[in-house]
Amino acid sequence: MTRKTLVIAIVLLAAAVGLFAAPVSINALFMKQAGYQEEDIIGGTRDFQAAFPDINVNLTFVPYEQLEEKIITSAQAGSYDVVLSDGPFTAKFAQAGIVKSVPALSAADAKDIFEGALSSTMYKGKSYGMPWLNDCKYLFYNKKILQAAGFANPPRTWEELAAQAKVIRDKKLVKYPIAWSWAQAECLTCDYTVLSAAFGGAMFDKDGNPTLTAAGNKKALDYMAASLKDGISNPNSLEFTENEVDSTFIKGDAAFALNWTFQFAEAQDASKSSIVGQAGIALIPGSGSVRSATVNGGQPLSISAGSKHATEAWQYILYMASRDFQKKYPKNALPIWKSLYDDAGVIAAAPDVVKIAKDQYSYLVNRPVVPFYSEFSTDLQVRIQECLQGKKTSDQALKEVQAKALELAARK
Amino acid sequence: MHDLRRQKLSEQGFAFLVLLPAAVVIFGVILFPLGTTFVYSLQNMELISEEKGKFLGLLNYARVLGASWFWEALGRTLYFTVVSLAVETVLGLLIALLLNTRFAGVGFLRVLVIVPWATPGIVTASIWKWIYNPEYGVLNAVLTRLHVLAEYRAWLSDPFMAMNMVIVADVWKMTPFAVIFFLAALQFVSASVYEAATVDGAGVFGRFWHVTLPALAPTIAIVAVMRTMEKFKAFDVFYVMTRGGPANGTKVLVYEAYLKAFTNLQYSIASTLSYLIALLVLGLTIIYVRALKRGDAA
Numbered sequence: 269m270t271r272k273t274l275v276i277a278i279v280l281l282a283a284a285v286g287l288f289a290a291p292v293s294i295n296a297l298f299m300k301q302a303g304y305q306e307e308d309i310i311g312g313t314r315d316f317q318a319a320f321p322d323i324n325v326n327l328t329f330v331p332y333e334q335l336e337e338k339i340i341t342s343a344q345a346g347s348y349d350v351v352l353s354d355g356p357f358t359a360k361f362a363q364a365g366i367v368k369s370v371p372a373l374s375a376a377d378a379k380d381i382f383e384g385a386l387s388s389t390m391y392k393g394k395s396y397g398m399p400w401l402n403d404c405k406y407l408f409y410n411k412k413i414l415q416a417a418g419f420a421n422p423p424r425t426w427e428e429l430a431a432q433a434k435v436i437r438d439k440k441l442v443k444y445p446i447a448w449s450w451a452q453a454e455c456l457t458c459d460y461t462v463l464s465a466a467f468g469g470a471m472f473d474k475d476g477n478p479t480l481t482a483a484g485n486k487k488a489l490d491y492m493a494a495s496l497k498d499g500i501s502n503p504n505s506l507e508f509t510e511n512e513v514d515s516t517f518i519k520g521d522a523a524f525a526l527n528w529t530f531q532f533a534e535a536q537d538a539s540k541s542s543i544v545g546q547a548g549i550a551l552i553p554g555s556g557s558v559r560s561a562t563v564n565g566g567q568p569l570s571i572s573a574g575s576k577h578a579t580e581a582w583q584y585i586l587y588m589a590s591r592d593f594q595k596k597y598p599k600n601a602l603p604i605w606k607s608l609y610d611d612a613g614v615i616a617a618a619p620d621v622v623k624i625a626k627d628q629y630s631y632l633v634n635r636p637v638v639p640f641y642s643e644f645s646t647d648l649q650v651r652i653q654e655c656l657q658g659k660k661t662s663d664q665a666l667k668e669v670q671a672k673a674l675e676l677a678a679r680k
Numbered sequence: 681m682h683d684l685r686r687q688k689l690s691e692q693g694f695a696f697l698v699l700l701p702a703a704v705v706i707f708g709v710i711l712f713p714l715g716t717t718f719v720y721s722l723q724n725m726e727l728i729s730e731e732k733g734k735f736l737g738l739l740n741y742a743r744v745l746g747a748s749w750f751w752e753a754l755g756r757t758l759y760f761t762v763v764s765l766a767v768e769t770v771l772g773l774l775i776a777l778l779l780n781t782r783f784a785g786v787g788f789l790r791v792l793v794i795v796p797w798a799t800p801g802i803v804t805a806s807i808w809k810w811i812y813n814p815e816y817g818v819l820n821a822v823l824t825r826l827h828v829l830a831e832y833r834a835w836l837s838d839p840f841m842a843m844n845m846v847i848v849a850d851v852w853k854m855t856p857f858a859v860i861f862f863l864a865a866l867q868f869v870s871a872s873v874y875e876a877a878t879v880d881g882a883g884v885f886g887r888f889w890h891v892t893l894p895a896l897a898p899t900i901a902i903v904a905v906m907r908t909m910e911k912f913k914a915f916d917v918f919y920v921m922t923r924g925g926p927a928n929g930t931k932v933l934v935y936e937a938y939l940k941a942f943t944n945l946q947y948s949i950a951s952t953l954s955y956l957i958a959l960l961v962l963g964l965t966i967i968y969v970r971a972l973k974r975g976d977a978a
Contacts, residue, residue, distance in 0.1 A: 333923065337942045364727035364945050367828040441686040452925025506837035506926055516815065639728045642943045655836065679729075 280551040293324040294577050296339055296350035300329040300509050302528035303401040303567070308597040310587075314585045315596075319359040323580045333453060333509075336642075339539055339572065340366055346574025349581040353397055353570040355388030356454075359639045362391035368578060370585075371393045384632040385604045396435040397568030398589045403528050404562040405462055406624060407553065408535070412546045413441045413523040422550040426466060426491060429524060429553050433500035436523050446495060447513045447522040451654055455509045457635060457645045458563045459526055460652060463488035465561035465633040466554050471648075471673075472636045478673035479575060480666045487555075489655055489662040496656055506656060518543055526552070528565055528598045528650035532621055549624050552631070560631040566604070598622075640676040647672045717951045725948035740952040750937065750953070756843065757932040761911040764847045764854070765904065771851065772858025772903075773896070777888075779859065779966075780866045789928035790863070797856035805920035812836055812921075839929020842922050846930055850917055854910075865899040866892070898972065905968040912916050912961050933957050 273673045296308050306329055313325050328348070330338055337446040339351045343366045353361060361367045372378075374394055378386060385399035407429075409422045417436045423429035433445035449455035464471060469484025479485075495501040502508075502522065510527055517525040518534050518541040525531065535538055535547035569585045571578050588594060594603035602625050608614050615622050636644065648669050655665040721741070724734040744750050779790050796804065811819050816836040823829040836842045867893065877887045915934045918924060924931035924939065931939075934957065941950035 340942055340945065360945065362730055366727075452923065452927065469722065503836065504834045512815070521815075615686055634876060640944075646939070649925075650928050653925065658928060661928065 283585055291322050291324045292577050292580050293326060293329065294349040294575075294580050295326045295347060295583065297328050297330065297342075298352050299335050300330045301332045302530045302565070303403050303601045304597060305311040305530065305600050307424065308600060312588055312593045313584075313591070314599065316584060319587070320376060320583065321483060322673075323584065325584060341572045343367070345417060346572055346576055347576050348583055349569050349575040351572050352400070352567055353508055354567050356641045356645070358396055358636050359391050359637060360641060361396070361570070362396045363639050365573055366436075367396050368573055368575065369396055370398065370571060370582060371395075373398075376595070380538060380607050381604050382566075382606060382629060382632075383414050384564045384629070384634065385568075388479075388564065388566050389568040389570075397565060397570035398585045399604045400569045400585070400589045401565070401567040401601050403565035403567070403601055404625075404628060405458065405526050405528055405552065405565065405619075406532075406562070407550045408517060408525045408527055408604060409548045410442075410523050410546050411515070411552060411565070412543070413445075414521075414548075415525075416441050422548060423457045423553050425553075426463070426553045430491075430495060430498070430500060433495075433524065437498075437500050442521060442523050442544075443663045445523040446501045446505075447516045447525045448492075448655065449507065449508050449510045449513045449527070450492075450505040450653070451507050451509050451512075452624050452649045453509055454645060454649075456649045456652060458565065460488065460492075460648065461563040461633055462552060462561055465563075465631075466552065466558055467491065468556060468558055472638065476636075476638055476675065476677070478670055480670035480673060486579050486662050486668055488612040489652065489666065491659075492652070493662065494508060506653060507668065517528070517547075520546075529602060529621060529625075532618070533599045534649055549620050551624060553630055560628065561633050562628055563630050564634045586595065633679065638677070640679070643676055683937050684759075717954055720948050720951035721955050723948055725946075725951070727945035728946065736948070741950050741956070744949060744952050744956060749884045750933075752811075752928070753931055753936045756930065757912060757934075760843065760847060760850075760910045760914065760932060761871055761908055762969075763844075764850050764911060765907050766853045766905065767847070767851050769900065769903065770856050771855050773862055775855065775898075776862035776866055777892075779863055793856050793859055795856075796853045798859075799853065801853070801916040802920055804849060804853045805917045808845075808852070809921050812845055836922055837926050839927045840928060843930050846917055846921055849921065850911075850914070853908065853917075857907070861899050861903050863897060863943075868897045901968060901972045905972075906963055907962050908968070912957060 300306060307331075308309075309327065311568040313603075314325060317323065317325060328338075333352070335352060336357060339353065339361070341358075342348050342351075351367070353367065362369070373381075381399055382402060384600070385402050389395050389399055407422060413436060414420075414422065414432070417432065417439055419432050419435075423432050429446075436442060436445040444638075446537075448459055450459060459472075464485045467484040467487040469482050469488055470479055470484075472487065473479050492501075496503060496505075498671055502516065504512075504516075508516070510531075513525050513527050514520075514531045516522050517527070517531060518537075520543045532547060532549050535543055537543050537547070551560045552562045569588060571581045571585070575581050589604065591603070591605050591608060594605060595608055595611055595613055598608075598614040600617070602621065603609070603614065609622060609626060636642070638644065651660065651665040651669045654660045655662050660668075712734060722735060723740075724736055725731060775793065777884050779786060779793065798806075811817050813834040814820065814837070817832075817835070819835065820829065820832040824832065825839060835845050873891055874887055877891050880888060913934055914932060915938065918932055918935045919938075920932050922930040924935050933953065937950045937953040937957070940946045940953060
């Protein structure tokens with residue numbers, strides 16, 4: 269071997285070793301809204317990198333409204349390896365090949381995860397992600413305002429809530445007692461899912477046939493419209509997403525608010541909240557024979573179809589969804605693992621929330637699981653807003669959504 | 681002789697070589713997407729469809745033109761275009777006339793007026809979204825302090841109101857564009873023409889009507905053409921401020937195309953819509969240019 273070939277050989281060997289040992293970089297897309305907050309995700313990722321020094325994770329945070337678009341536009345190129353998806357996207361993403369299918373979980377693990385969270389990752393018998401964020405909406409109330417109005421307990425039915433709100437309004441304890449996220453966005457569909465189920469309605473039957481004109485759906489929409497007309501709902505709700513509901517509530521400008529778990533931690537945070545110690549969390553009211561109903565806000569982590577590091581991506585996902593991570597950060601979102609609800613640390617971090625959560629999870633309602641969900645949801649939002657602005661009656665609005673849903677279902 | 685020919689060839693070759701990168705870029709980012717989009721508009725390119733890839737001919741065009749949402753979005757786009765263009769032109773003309781006079785600080789004002797135009801669209805839209813915020817917005821604060829409003833109100837929760845508020849934001853940003861054009865044109869109007877007009881007994885309005893306006897007519901037409909095209913394509917201001925809401929009140933054509941592609945995964949419908957928007961803009965441009973030429977001939 270001449271010296272020249274020896275040098276070449278050494279250089280090549282060094283390059284090869286360098287290539288294999290070089291840390292793999294994966295990109296992960298998360299949201300900056302409800303659920304786990306940025307600092308939780310950064311902390312968890314730091315722990316992951318300490319355990320897997322060969323995998324480097326770059327984080328991107330976007331508002332929920334941009335999540336879907338980012339996932340779709342980056343799917344081909346694989347700009348993100350790990351993406352935070354959402355339950356209602358699963359059917360569409362699977363059908364369109366936007367995310368990869370992932371390995372099945374062990375039977376023991378699957379049994380320990382809440383059914384609602386697990387089912388939101390499944391489409392036609394395959395899994396397209398790992399349940400990660402376990403969330404649903406709760407009723408938040410301001411204890412001080414309720415007390416001043418003479419109520420010892422939060423309302424158990426929506427009728428009772430309206431009655432309490434009227435007293436609060438008349439006593440001028442707060443200008444508009446209820447804050448909702450009724451902007452033309454997904455959050456409006458979430459609130460409507462809660463109300464329609466609470467009034468005994470359902471948007472689709474078991475076979476996926478639209479049933480928008482059912483009595484319960486109309487009752488829910490009428491309730492919304494009436495609350496605006498009576499001045500008990502904040503009229504700005506039509507512009508609010510969850511973030512504005514949160515800021516209104518923690519400023520003490522609302523007695524009641526429907527929101528995700530994160531709002532409870534926000535209300536206790538003295539750097540943001542002016543109602544520290546006054547926030548209460550309760551089971552969402554029901555009506556008639558329905559005791560309660562809430563919307564499933566669970567969001568899975570998925571692997572983008574274009575990812576070139578699927579193995580590392582899956583490793584990272586499993587870490588972020590592990591019992592260890594979820595035990596460590598129980599403040600803004602509760603675990604997907606049933607066994608953790610008896611964990612002293614989790615209970616201690618959020619005793620009020622854990623107590624209510626156990627009960628509230630029995631009343632989880634999924635948003636419609638249909639591949640044309642996005643289009644349906646957009647149409648529903650528009651018709652509801654038209655009704656709330658008095659441009660259409662509830663009958664008219666729901667009839668139009670029903671027609672649209674039938675048209676979408678018939679399309680191939 | 682032999683050398684000369686080789687040199688000539690290599691000169692051609694050199695020219696080709698120099699043009700190649702630009703040609704590749706133009707093909708890659710303009711022609712190829714244009715072609716692909718056109719092909720998509722003739723196919724079923726709905727990612728969730730079972731018949732994806734099926735050739736449909738002009739069916740997509742028929743579907744879009746037959747849909748009420750298309751005509752509603754077109755109506756909103758036209759309203760946005762006409763109203764904001766009219767306000768920008770009138771306001772731009774008035775500001776240009778003011779800045780064309782001589783007074784202390786006019787140079788500073790001329791620079792200052794450009795600032796909104798120099799601000800990126802996304803930033804402008806975010807600023808105005810905060811100004812209109814129903815709870816903490818500065819517009820509510822100012823109007824209540826001036827006793828114009830009795831209490832804070834929501835500005836973006838009524839469909840028609842929201843559209844007009846978006847127009848205000850757009851006018852704020854784009855009026856400087858018109859001002860700069862008009863100001864440049866005004867500098868070319870000779871002072872002697874005004875003097876002659878004054879001698880002939882023309883007052884302020886007479887001079888404006890008979891001297892200034894005719895001198896500015898071609899510039900007004902150019903601004904109108906450029907702004908119409910831009911306004912038909914307006915997206916960022918709607919995306920940031922209203923996302924098409926409330927109740928679709930601000931859902932313009934381009935935002936509709938965006939939703940169809942990136943929310944509904946209906947790439948064929950979005951492509952069709954894009955071509956229709958392009959055709960509409962082309963049609964408007966032809967009308968404008970013809971009008972401009974006729975004006976020149978007269």
